[in-house]
Amino acid sequence: MLRIQTLTLSAEPSLGPAGGLPAGSRGEPPDRTLPSGVVERLRSALPPALRARVQSARELARARAEAEREPLATAWRAFDRLLAGGLPRGRLVELHGGRSSGRFSAVLTALAAATGIGEAAALVDLGDGLDPAAAAAAGVDLARLLWLRPEGVRRALAAAEMLIGGGFPLVVVELGSPPLPGGRGAEPAWLRLARAAQAQGTALLVSSPYRVSGTAAGAVLTAGRGRAAWHGEAGGPRLLQGISCRLALAKRRGSGAEAPGVETDAAFALSASPLAPASPAPPPSPARRGRPVPRIAPERPERLLAAAV
Amino acid sequence: MPFPRIACLAVPLFPLAARLRSEPDLVREAVVVVEGNGNAARVIAATRLARDAGVRPGATLPQARALCPKLVARARDEMCERAAQEALLEVAESFSPRVEDTGDGVVFLDLEGTELHFRSLRRSEEPGTSSEDDGSPGTSTADGSSDTATPAGNRESPGTANESPDTWTGWEGFGPSGTELAMGRALAAAADAAGLPARVGIAGSKLAARIAAHSPESPVVVPAGEEAAFLAPLPLGRLAPEADVATTLERWGVWSIGDFARLPKSQVASRLGAIGRELHAAARGLDARPLIAREPPSTFEEGMSLEWPLVSLEPFLFVGRSALERLCQRLESRGLACARLGLALRLEPDGHQERSISLPAPTRDVKTLLALVRLDLEARPPGAPVAGFTFVAQPDRPREAQLSLYGPAALSPDKLATTVARLFALLGPGRVGSPRPAAGHGPERFALVEYSPPPPPPVHRAPRAGRGLLAVRVLRPPIGLEVITGEPRPGGSAGRAAERTPVEVRAVARGAAAKRPKIQGAVKVAAGPWELEEEWWTEEPVGREYWDVELAGGGLYRIFRDRGSGEWYADGIYD
Numbered sequence: 001m002l003r004i005q006t007l008t009l010s011a012e013p014s015l016g017p018a019g020g021l022p023a024g025s026r027g028e029p030p031d032r033t034l035p036s037g038v039v040e041r042l043r044s045a046l047p048p049a050l051r052a053r054v055q056s057a058r059e060l061a062r063a064r065a066e067a068e069r070e071p072l073a074t075a076w077r078a079f080d081r082l083l084a085g086g087l088p089r090g091r092l093v094e095l096h097g098g099r100s101s102g103r104f105s106a107v108l109t110a111l112a113a114a115t116g117i118g119e120a121a122a123l124v125d126l127g128d129g130l131d132p133a134a135a136a137a138a139g140v141d142l143a144r145l146l147w148l149r150p151e152g153v154r155r156a157l158a159a160a161e162m163l164i165g166g167g168f169p170l171v172v173v174e175l176g177s178p179p180l181p182g183g184r185g186a187e188p189a190w191l192r193l194a195r196a197a198q199a200q201g202t203a204l205l206v207s208s209p210y211r212v213s214g215t216a217a218g219a220v221l222t223a224g225r226g227r228a229a230w231h232g233e234a235g236g237p238r239l240l241q242g243i244s245c246r247l248a249l250a251k252r253r254g255s256g257a258e259a260p261g262v263e264t265d266a267a268f269a270l271s272a273s274p275l276a277p278a279s280p281a282p283p284p285s286p287a288r289r290g291r292p293v294p295r296i297a298p299e300r301p302e303r304l305l306a307a308a309v
Numbered sequence: 310m311p312f313p314r315i316a317c318l319a320v321p322l323f324p325l326a327a328r329l330r331s332e333p334d335l336v337r338e339a340v341v342v343v344e345g346n347g348n349a350a351r352v353i354a355a356t357r358l359a360r361d362a363g364v365r366p367g368a369t370l371p372q373a374r375a376l377c378p379k380l381v382a383r384a385r386d387e388m389c390e391r392a393a394q395e396a397l398l399e400v401a402e403s404f405s406p407r408v409e410d411t412g413d414g415v416v417f418l419d420l421e422g423t424e425l426h427f428r429s430l431r432r433s434e435e436p437g438t439s440s441e442d443d444g445s446p447g448t449s450t451a452d453g454s455s456d457t458a459t460p461a462g463n464r465e466s467p468g469t470a471n472e473s474p475d476t477w478t479g480w481e482g483f484g485p486s487g488t489e490l491a492m493g494r495a496l497a498a499a500a501d502a503a504g505l506p507a508r509v510g511i512a513g514s515k516l517a518a519r520i521a522a523h524s525p526e527s528p529v530v531v532p533a534g535e536e537a538a539f540l541a542p543l544p545l546g547r548l549a550p551e552a553d554v555a556t557t558l559e560r561w562g563v564w565s566i567g568d569f570a571r572l573p574k575s576q577v578a579s580r581l582g583a584i585g586r587e588l589h590a591a592a593r594g595l596d597a598r599p600l601i602a603r604e605p606p607s608t609f610e611e612g613m614s615l616e617w618p619l620v621s622l623e624p625f626l627f628v629g630r631s632a633l634e635r636l637c638q639r640l641e642s643r644g645l646a647c648a649r650l651g652l653a654l655r656l657e658p659d660g661h662q663e664r665s666i667s668l669p670a671p672t673r674d675v676k677t678l679l680a681l682v683r684l685d686l687e688a689r690p691p692g693a694p695v696a697g698f699t700f701v702a703q704p705d706r707p708r709e710a711q712l713s714l715y716g717p718a719a720l721s722p723d724k725l726a727t728t729v730a731r732l733f734a735l736l737g738p739g740r741v742g743s744p745r746p747a748a749g750h751g752p753e754r755f756a757l758v759e760y761s762p763p764p765p766p767p768v769h770r771a772p773r774a775g776r777g778l779l780a781v782r783v784l785r786p787p788i789g790l791e792v793i794t795g796e797p798r799p800g801g802s803a804g805r806a807a808e809r810t811p812v813e814v815r816a817v818a819r820g821a822a823a824k825r826p827k828i829q830g831a832v833k834v835a836a837g838p839w840e841l842e843e844e845w846w847t848e849e850p851v852g853r854e855y856w857d858v859e860l861a862g863g864g865l866y867r868i869f870r871d872r873g874s875g876e877w878y879a880d881g882i883y884d
Contacts, residue, residue, distance in 0.1 A: 016492030075772040099826075100865040104884040105780040113772040116625045117767035118717045129782035129882075132744035132755050142744055144762045148732060149740040159732055167720050177782065177826040177882060228859045229884075230834050238836040240857040242779050243865065243883065268779035 072203040075113040076106060078266040082249045085218060087203040088172070092194040094206045094213045097176060097223025102245045104129065105268040106223070107174050107207050112139035114170040122146040126156045127176015151309055153182035157189045159176045164196045164204065171197070175208040190216035220251035242269035314489070315600060316511045316532065317518035318401055318496055323414030324385050325354035327393035330504040331613045331631070340381045343370050353385065358399065359539035388612040388699055392635070393505060395610065398603070399639055400499045407602040417515055419600050424488045456584055462559040493528025494811070504635070512536050514596045520547055537592025541567025548588055553613040554581055566592045587620050611636040612699030618657040619695045622686055629698065630679055636702050637673045646671035646726065648705035650678055662691050669741060669759060670726035670732045671705040677727055708761070718767040750843050753785050753880060779866060779883055787878035788825050791815045792867060811837050811858055814868065816879070831858035857883070
């Protein structure tokens with residue numbers, strides 16, 4: 001790196017438009033802005049191995065800004081694959097699905113990933129459904145989690161906006177099960193929330209039983225109906241093992257993520273019980289009817305189940 | 310610094326200054342502060358506009374109104390004065406750790422060792438500039454009328470009513486130390502920023518510093534060791550002797566402090582006793598008692614008496630906002646934040662009410678504090694007109710964060726505290742915090758603690774692979790169910806288990822029928838029972854039989870039968 005800096009500094013005067021002595025040595029204030037094309041000419045003068053490492057200040061600033069906008073990885077493959085690495089910062093991602101579709105498990109997984117790397121996270125829990133012990137078992141660092149229990153959608157949105165303004169890198173709005181107290185919320189409120197997230201670079205995940213955020217969502221994921229996996233035969237003792245569901249990307253804005261319509265499988269195993277048997281695979285996802293959709297590799301739910309039990 | 314150096318911070322017309330600090334809108338008005346009731350109320354301090362109209366201290370309120378019809382009269386307010394005195398002390402404590410409170414807008418501070426902080430200001434300061442500012446009560450003394458306007462009860466300057474600054478010609482001969490002059494200017498500026506136009510005197514003794522502080526020019530610095538020469542030309546009344554001692558000294562023909570200081574010390578002591586000895590020492594520029602440093606108070610207070618009792622909330626919040634702003638300004642000057650806000654209300658005709666508002670995190674955000682006060686007053690109205698109020702802030706250190714170069718950015722502590730407090734105000738108590746598991750096995754139980762996230766790790770780390778655990782969405786409170794169980798079968802324990810196996814469930818409204826998730830349908834698969842038993846040693850033991858059921862219409866639920874009542878509930882959805 002030192003060699004590169006030296007090379008850049010020594011090359012600058014000779015590549016200036018006036019040539020000869022640098023501006024500062026003639027008693028004039030040095031011109032700190034390079035003329036256009038200087039960086040390209042410098043790159044062309046360098047060996048190919050070094051070209052990529054020479055960057056202008058503007059390019060460095062852009063690269064830094066992009067690094068700060070790296071998605072927040074959820075360590076949940078289904079999410080990370082569909083969203084190209086995780087929850088995008090500065091975007092509203094809506095995950096909707098019916099009962100027992102694994103939506104709440106996905107929320108806890110995202111919270112566990114964010115708090116696990118030391119980020120603060122906030123959960124606006126409209127349904128008041130969080131069990132702290134279960135969340136801790138799922139890997140959520142409770143000390144980094146701010147839990148809010150609003151009583152209506154309107155207050156939930158207002159609270160989420162405050163959290164975004166407060167600088168939380170991940171805000172999850174969990175709207176619970178229908179019927180939602182207060183309805184879907186006004187679309188302008190969702191738009192304002194999305195803009196606030198964009199301004200602050202906050203990853204905003206909205207988990208709802210049906211579509212609520214309208215055009216404000218940067219990406220929409222649909223969780224299909226979950227299928228339970230049971231251990232044991234009918235008529236005998238049964239034991240719940242987990243659920244599997246299909247996750248589909250219904251909408252996305254921007255580049256980098258998968259195209260809308262892509263699906264993947266996801267599975268969640270019930271917390272390890274001493275009676276639970278070792279890693280039976282959940283039943284296969286039902287075959288979809290109608291138009292075939294592009295598929296990406298499944299998440300290997302049996303591995304998740306094995307890890308859980 | 311070989312000699313002790315003491316600075317005196319004095320606010321002229323203190324009752325008026327304290328009142329104008331609470332009501333800054335009145336600064337440009339003709340205002341008087343009166344003491345007493347009705348027509349017997351007497352003016353004790355007046356602004357320049359009022360004095361220009363002929364209003365003088367001692368006049369009755371009707372006389373003053375006759376001279377100035379637009380006169381604004383305010384009663385002397387102890388709460389305002391107490392808060393202003395505290396603010397003055399805090400200004401002094403920002404310069405020196407040793408501060409003595411003498412009340413009535415006068416504060417002494419020990420400057421020993423503090424001159425090093427102001428040495429850099431010495432060159433940039435030019436001595437001799439007055440800190441007068443038209444319109445402020447302190448500046449009204451520039452014409453020499455400050456002493457006449459000082460209330461009679463002010464023990465700092467009795468007997469000075471007939472003196473003029475012109476008689477204090479000795480000041481011209483003292484060359485002020487540049488560093489001390491800079492300190493004096495900084496002190497006056499800090500007091501001015503706190504809303505109190507104060508004058509500063511610096512000397513080797515408290516008496517000399519106090520007299521210097523009452524000079525129309527501010528700051529005045531008496532060089533070290535020249536206190537006696539500074540005091541010598543002043544009349545003896547500035548020593549505030551007892552009446553009988555003053556009479557004795559008059560009989561002796563002693564009229565000035567210098568004359569008194571030249572008398573033999575032992576002869577004065579033998580004739581006038583201990584009082585005479587102390588007076589003699591003061592005349593020679595020596596303090597009989599050292600500066601007594603005060604203990605900083607544990608709370609910060611701001612308040613005022615209201616001109617008219619308030620019955621509605623909005624006017625009260627309008628007045629309270631300025632008090633909270635002053636309070637937060639004082640907290641900020643000390644690097645503190647409000648951890649708990651107390652509100653004492655004085656009610657008409659003779660009631661008193663105190664309330665305490667707990668904050669989830671220390672904050673200095675006035676908007677947040679005002680929102681919490683509003684919520685508290687709306688939830689518990691005082692029930693009577695409010696005639697006065699005092700805000701009491703319990704201070705605490707605001708949270709601090711260490712910035713990280715390579716790790717995740719920590720939340721700004723100030724921003725976080727403000728956000729949490731605003732959320733607290735929006736959602737109410739018990740709805741914001743960091744979750745913790747509660748003791749016991751009931752899944753609906755939880756605990757909330759103050760949100761105080763640990764610092765982020767110093768370097769970025771990759772997220773761990775998710776455990777992929779199935780979560781349960783807890784239903785709080787549990788939803789009542791009607792459950793049809795299986796038919797009894799012969800055959801021991803298997804038959805008894807089948808008898809209890811749910812085959813169909815339907816939600817029923819028990820208690821408060823709020824909007825709850827609809828649970829209804831035939832049971833496709835049921836697993837259980839798992840028994841939960843706790844608190845069997847109490848009068849309300851908990852005994853439950855848990856089942857995991859999958860309904861034919863979709864949905865995976867955790868339901869239980871309460872052993873005590875035999876009723877069924879759903880307390881979670883696998884999701």
